Amino acid sequence: MVMKRFRYQAFSREGAKVTGVVDASDAEEARRTLRSAGMAVQRIAPEGTRDKRRFSLELTRPFDTSGFFRELAVLSGSGLTLDQALHVMRSTVDDRSARDIIEAMAARLASGEPPSVAVQLITGLPDDLRALVSVGERSGSLPYMFSVIAEDLARRAAQRKKLLDAATYPAFLLLMMLGAVMVVTFVLVPALQPVFDGSDKPPPVMISALSGLRELLLGPWFSIAASSLLLILALTWMLKAEMLRDWVQRLLQRTPVIGSMLIKAILARYLQSLAVLLDNSVSLPDALGLSAECCTIRDLKPRMGELRDKVVSGRPLSEALHESALFSAKVVSLVRAGDQVNKLPVVLSTSSELLREEVQRRADGALALMTPVVTIVLGLLVGGLVISVMTALLSVNELGMS
Structure with a gap:
């Protein structure tokens, strides 16, 4: 052979x-x-x-992660084992790359590896959702966690689509404004500048500014600086991508609206995993430790570790949540009431839903305001540019009459 x-x-x-x-x-x-x-x-x-x-122009379909976990939740929740569910899914998948991933996951499970290790083959799955698989393993509620992951992925995809839809029109206006600035800078300003140079009257501020911008863009140092900056950014991203992601994450945390939304979304997932673990008879200290793995913000993990240490030392969960300063007074009150009536998993799940709804309301409000705000700002910039150009033209007319 x-x-x-x-x-x-x-x-x-x-x-x-x-x-x-x-x-x-x-x-x-x-x-x-x-x-x-x-x-x-x-x-x-x-x-x-x-x-x-x-x-060629042939396009391959990306792996449908949300649909994969949704179908996996249905099959594993109907009584099939996880490897049986993967076998059924493999027989119904047409895409070869998706089928290969499913086969590799089944092979890992057959070799004795846990599902949390098998899902590492799915690229692009956020770390906090990977941690939910570990929570499902420990609590014995993998089908439920698969459905949670599918819903979360679908929610994120919908939010990305909303953001893109809301940003399309402002982005078009921004491109048109940049095009207008370039036309004025490289066509109109060179035609008007000699008129002012031959007179004693200084040019308008906008004409002077655009003339300076033109000289800067045409200068050799700008090309060298821009190329060097792009090269440095590319090398930094290749060598220290994780450090850059952490820096961007810290920057988003300090942004007034986005930062609070990001933190509340992480805390909602933390409470949700904690509720699932406690509802499946996992001890509170262990549940707190596992739930902290769902946190993707490094600055919050030490505070979650301190929260667990306080509970281990004998403090009530509501008191530890209050002293951590991570949760609102409403959440702390609900947890205190749930602890008193022995309904802690239900109350934690309810608190998680409240945080999710609050984040969703803020996200919808921010997206609804983005289009008109950006449109108004760009309108003011374009209006200021038009007024400056008209002022320059009037100044040229006055010079011609004098």
Whole structure:
């Protein structure tokens, strides 16, 4: 049997994307070899062949993460084991890359690895949602957690769509304004500047500013500085991507409206996982420790650890929540009442929903205000530019009459 060399792209056991070559008689045998090694094959082709997709308009569908977890929740909640549910899903999936990921997840489960390790093959899944899988493992409520993850992913996708829809019109106006500024800077200003240079009257402030901008953009130092800055940013992103993500996250936390929404969304997920764990007979200290893993904000994790230490030392949960200064007085009051009537999981779940609703209301309000606010600001900028140009034209007319 003639052996051939196949070049592949795949996901490793740790979820990292790897490339390499493998010897096999055909492509299917090469796929089986890679799958037996715990890899999820994304692309495979004989070595030396060109990737036709590089020169075509063929588009591959992205992995539907929300639909995957929604279907997984339904199948695993109907009595099937997780590996059986994955087997059923594999038989109904048409996309080869999605099928390879499902097969690799099933192989990991068959080798004895937990679901929280298997889901690492799904790229793009946020860390806080990955932590919910660990919560589902510990509490024995994986189907419920799968449905929570599916709903959360669908909610995030809807919010992104709303943001894009709301930003489309202001972005169009912004592009039109930049185009108008460039036309005035590179066409109108060079035509008007000699008129003022040949007279004793100084040019208007806007004409002087745009003339300076034109000289800056056409100067060699601007190109060098811009290229160097882009190169530095690219190298920093490649070498220290995690550090940049943390910096952006801290910046968003300090933003007046976005920061509070981000923190409340994290706290809502924290209370939700805590409610699920307590409802499935997990001890309160262990539940607090597991729920803290759902927090993606590093600055909050030490405070959540202090909260757990206070509960371990014998303090009531409501008192520990109050002293942490993370939760509102309403949430603390609800937790205190739930602790007194022994309904803590129900109260924590209710508090989580209250925080989610508050975040959703603020997000909807911010998106509703974004379009008119940005439109008004851009209108003022465009109006100021038009007035400045008209003032310059009138000044030229006065110079011609004098």
